[in-house]
Amino acid sequence: MALRVTQNMLNNNMLRNLHKSMLNMDKMQQQLASGVKINRPSDDPVVATRGMFYRSSLMENEQYKRNVNEALSWMDLTDKTLDEVGNVLKRISELLVYSGNGAASPDDLKTMGAEIEELRNHLGTLANQTINGKYIFAGTQTDKAPYDPTVNGGKGDFVNTNSSEVQLELSQNVFAAANINAQKIFNFPNNAGNMFKVLDNIIGELSGGRTASQFEDDIASQFDNLLAERATLGARVNRIQLIEERLNVQEVNVKELMSNNEDADMAQVITNLKTQEGVHRAALGAGARIIQPSLLDFLR
Template sequence: MSVRVTQNMLNNNMLRNLHKSMGNMDNLQQQLSSGKKISKPSDDPVVAARGMFYRSSLMENDQYKRNVDEAQSWMDMTDSTMDEVGNVIKRIKELLVYSGDGAVSAQDLKTMGSEIQELKNHLGTLANQQVNGKYIFSGTDTNKAPYDPTANNGKGDFVSTNSSPINLEVSQGIFVTSNVNAQNIFNYPDNNNNMFKVIDNILNELNSGRTATQFQIQIDQQYNQLLAQRSALGASVNRVELIADRLDTQEVSISDLMSKNEDADMAKVMTNLKEQESVHNAALGAGARIIQPTLLDFLR
């Protein structure tokens, strides 16, 4: 049984198709103006879901990069500080060798003691080195100064016993230690025989006008230990630099995937828009023929 097609049916179908055509043009124009494939999740739930995943990945990657930057700043400051500590110890070694010269007078030895005292004070300043207001040689007690100039009866000593590492997450499940164990530097081999106590023993001898060459072995041990710790730090620095490079590459890859997922192909959109305009104009022409002529058309 055939269905009778009425004028209202033709008119309604024409309007519906025109609205659909205009909707398609509006969607293409939205893509052209925004540069994105979709303007709301309902336009394409799959694209929207992937976009959320890529954005979340970028945010995580940015946080990992910030952690890497913080670790690098700590390591760079630690390395430069340890280098300066090494220079101080080398100067003390030179003075110890010079103190063994038989031609050196007791007054000269006391003068050497004055210089070594200043070098010790500088070591205390280095031990209290900070980054962004945090002590880098205090373990996790970053708000407490590890060197106390009033300790050991006013002679000054390294009083921190915190050897806990400060770990930063630089990738999913991957942590790096941004600090060094200062106990292996300033409190080596123990607090009773550490760097500052050895220097105090040297000062006692020099201030009494006696040579202090007998402490050369202990100073050499302190210097060798410092070099070992600095070498370990260098290995960590190299690893962090590799991680930083990988995070930069990963950021580019994620951004590229997000662009391919969300960004509209402008040339294709403009072509489709031009094609849709032609279709819309043809629909308007066809609609004009479908509408029945009225009595007014015959009165012309």
């Protein structure tokens, strides 16, 4: 049985097709204006889901990069501080050698003792070095000064015993310590014989006008230990710098994937828009021929 096609059906089909054509043009014009394939998730749920995943990956990558920068800042300040500690120890070693010179008078030795005492106080200041209000040589007790100038009879000493690491996540399930174990430096080989106690003994001898050259080996041992710890720190810095490079590469890759997923091909969009405009004009022309003349057309 044949279906009877009425004029009203022709008119409705024509309007529906014209509406679809205008929707297609509107979609392409939005792509041309915004530069992206979709403007709402309903346009393409797959593209929208992938876009959310890529954005989440970028946010995670940015946080990892901030953690890397924080770790490198800690380590850079730590290395500079340890370098200054090494310079202090070298100066003390020079004074000890000079104190063994028989030409040095008791007054000269007392002057050396006063200088070493100032250097010892400076070491205490270095031991309390901070970054963003956190003590870098205090383990995880970053809110408490590791060096207390009031203990040890007012001479001061390194009182911190925390050797825990300040862990930062630098990549997914990849952690690294931003700090060093300060116990291996300021409490080497132990608290009873650390560098501050050695300096106390040196100052005591020199202040009495006596030579302190017998402590040269102790200071040399402290200096060698310091160099070993700095080498370990340098190896860790190299590893974190490699992680930083990988994060930068990963950021570029994710942005490229996100661009391929979302960004519209402008040349293709313009071509499709021009094609759709031609189709729309043809549809309008066909619709004008489909609509039957009305009584008003005869009255004109």
